[in-house]
Amino acid sequence: MQTFKLKNRPKIIGSYSIAGPKEGKGPFGKYFDYIMKCDRFGEKTYEQAERKMLEIAVTGAIQNAGLMVSDINLMLAGDLLNQIISSSYTARAFNMPFLGLFGACSTMAESLAVGAVLINGGHYKNVVCATGSHFSTAERQFRFPLELGCQRVPTSQWTVTASGASVLSLEGEGPEIAMVTFGKVIDLGISDVNNMGAAMAPAAADTLAAHFKETKQNPEDYDLIVTGDLGKLGSEILIDMLEAKGFKLGKNYSDCGHSFFTRKQDAMCGGSGCGASASVLNGYIIKKMKAGVFKRVLFAPTGALMSPTASQQGESIPGISHAIVLEMGV
Amino acid sequence: MKNEKLNEAYNAYVEARIPKTKPWPSLFNAFWVGGLVCLLGQGINELILYLFPSMAEQTAWAWTLVALIFIASFLTAVGVFDKIGKFAGAGTIVPITGFSNSIASPAIEFKHEGIIYGTCVKMFSIAGPVIVSGVVSSVLVGVIYYIVGLF
Structure with a gap:
């Protein structure tokens, strides 16, 4: 069996999304909570920008849930960069226990699933789950420099600059x-x-x-x-x-x-x-x-x-x- | 666990579904932009010879290359070259402009990792194979030339 029914039904009581300028012009643009004006997001490097996006998403989700950072018992996060640095460095900024996950682009479901199981078992009260990606950091790690004048093949996809976070809990309102x-x-x-x-x-x-x-x-x-x-x-x-x-x-x-x-x-x-x-x-x-x-x-x-x-x-x-x-x- | 037959069937199925690049528009754009780059090079060459009539033709060629390399690096730095390259494909990759872009773009990209470990190390990450094969083939030609010269 791969499927588990969760008896206590943990809820997503807080959520937050943030996206880059190109992403903001897409069909989901009007639903994102925050749209960045610039890909660099006021930071020195794109890696720092990705981290800042994650920090803002986590803070935003906690605020949306009506909680304080000190109310969160565990953070579950992952990203695409080597050694999931964006997540670990984000966790460094918050004073809370952290489990790093790597599920590549499936991380949002992985973190929510792990968090929900932990809460369902009664081990944790409030868990924050987060992940994000940045076009410019993914490009340099997996593909070519940004300014290289090459063509993309029709099957290629565009790594989005966006991040999202959810707060899970048994108390509160939400899906x-x-x-x-x-x-x-x-x-x-x-x-x-x-x-x-x-x-x-x-x-x-x-x-x-x-x-x-x-x-x-x-x-x-x-x-x-x-x-x-x-x-x-x-x-x-x-x-x-x-x-x-x-x-x-x-x-x-x-x-x-x-x-x-x-x-x-x-x-x-x-x-x-x-x-x-x-x-x-x-x-x-x-x-x-x-x-x-x-x-x-x-x-x-x-x-x-x-x-x-x-x-x-x-x-x-x-x-x-x-x-x-x-x-x-x- | 690998299932060779299943994998082969899946690969064949995917291959059949992949959207293909339309060759004619790409070829056409590469052709005319590439031609334009060559025309620009020839123009620069003529201009140099016109301005410095006493210059040897070979020296003028060298200056022409320097000018094209500079233009491509400059366009890379201001973020225009990648847009031209995306449109023209081989039209801007094959001339020396592509080589210049392939060295300038990683140099810019990795400058945050420092001058030595970033820019210097990564500078040739894309152009490196071209340089290596150029050197190796010139050595081979040199050896052949030497052996032929013995007789």
């Missing part, structure tokens, strides 16, 4: 985490680093199929099924793969990365990065749940667990996907 499904590492041998969607789609298909089977549900039972950053190609592959497994995704399925930018913004297959699903969940989905638009949401972002070293040595790209079920007013 409840009813179930969590932890995913397996799935690798079907895609080694093209410019085609992350195809590399991660099998992991999403595996986790979602396991979730539907174990909970005896169908895709129609949800108002919204949302993956993280599969992009255009990846989400089309996911639809195909799930159909082959006997689950038909309908109009209630969407991908954060695929809808993150408009076509004019030239992001090829769409947005990617931890920040894509984190900011859409905390900016758009939770607000829409509170407004009563969505009652049951299956949130299943995917992560590509590769490193530039492994890719250069010819290794294929393993993918992972964790799913959480959010319910409000059911």
Whole structure:
């Protein structure tokens, strides 16, 4: 069994999202809590800017929950940079216990799932979960210098500059985490680093199929099924793969990365990065749940667990996907 | 756990679904922008020879290259070259402008890691292979030239 039902149903009582200027001009722009005017965010380096985004997201979520930093018992966070420095350095700024997670772009679901399980077990009271990504830090770590005059291939995706944080607790108001499904590492041998969607789609298909089977549900039972950053190609592959497994995704399925930018913004297959699903969940989905638009949401972002070293040595790209079920007013 | 057959089938399926780059528009843009870069180089060359009539032609070529390298580095520094490169592709990568850009862009990018460990170390991270293959092939040609000269 990969799926757990959480009896005590921890709630997301506070959330905050922050995004960069390009991201702010996208379709989700009006839902983000804060839009940066400049990618550098007044810092000396882009790494510092990414850290500042995370700090603001964490502080914002705690304030949104009506709590103080001292009320938080644990911080769960992760990011894309080597040794997850953005998260660790953010935790350094707050005086609270910290567990670093690495689930690549699936980190938002991973942190919420781990946090929800810990709270459900009665071990913690208030937990903050956060993640973020920055286009310029990811580019230099995984790809080329920003000013290099090269062309992007049609399957590539644009790492979003965005961050999101949620506060979990048993007390308060907000969407409840009813179930969590932890995913397996799935690798079907895609080694093209410019085609992350195809590399991660099998992991999403595996986790979602396991979730539907174990909970005896169908895709129609949800108002919204949302993956993280599969992009255009990846989400089309996911639809195909799930159909082959006997689950038909309908109009209630969407991908954060695929809808993150408009076509004019030239992001090829769409947005990617931890920040894509984190900011859409905390900016758009939770607000829409509170407004009563969505009652049951299956949130299943995917992560590509590769490193530039492994890719250069010819290794294929393993993918992972964790799913959480959010319910409000059911 | 690896399942070779499943992986092969999946790779073939993905390959069939991948959106392809449209070759003709890319080729056309690369062609005319590349041609324009060459025209610019020729223009600079003619101008130098016009201004300094006593200059040897080979020296003028060297100055032309210096001018093109400077222009490309300058455009990289002010953040324009990547936009031209995205549009023109090989049109700006193949001439010496691309080489200049590939050295200037990491030099700018990694300056926060310090002059030595950042800029100096990373400067040739993209252009390095070109230099290595250039040196290696000139050594090979030199050896062949030497052996041929013996007879």
